[in-house]
Amino acid sequence: MGKVRNILQKKGNKIYSIDPSRTVFDGLELMMEKNLSALLVIENEKFIGIFTEKDYARKVILKGKASKETPIREVMSEHPITVTSDATVEDCMKLMTNRQFRHLPVVDNNELVGIVSIGDLVKFIIEEQRIIIEDLEHYITGH
Template structure:
């Protein structure tokens, strides 16, 4: 399955913040949206990803005083992207190798969605289930 197909079924909603958003506001947004990461954009340009993992690092390094600081101080700046034409298997490898759980998806340089490790796992489970059902049907018919 391709990234574009996952986005088609889940939608292309992207929840983003600006680099000057405070850590406290970013945390509120994560909680309100029930998501694990926010895409940090400066205008139309993706400049980072702020995840729960970044929050843990912020609290560890700066404690409660970090809540008033901008996410640009804590976000992951080396953003790894996905392309709509890539396969789920490719993403699984990239996410596993890099130990990341969220990939912004760019199409012609434009942000069109976010794929999470949960999306990838859900897709792989669905494919395995479909394959098992096809085998059952084939065996039963034979």
């Protein structure tokens, strides 16, 4: 089974982030512009949380808060679970499925190095299985 490192090497480790003092509206605009469903929250170059569509739906909309007035700090998920780039794809899938979240920040040696989504993991597994099937077909047919 592959590792998170393999996913980051393939997709890149571009990090989209927002300062916790910015408004929820600012975060949503950035998420729309970059076609994202989560932003990492960084303050003074330190990773402190994550802001997701789920946070928006549950902590802003359902509580009647105003997106243009509410700072990210009030609604972000603080101290999210993280993994290292050595974590296996299988372990990440189990973790994300059992804990019911879709984004997993990757931290190596106390440094934020990227983020993987459940979609990234599924795409990786499908590609890995495709390669295994092709190899088996070549082995069986002798080509």
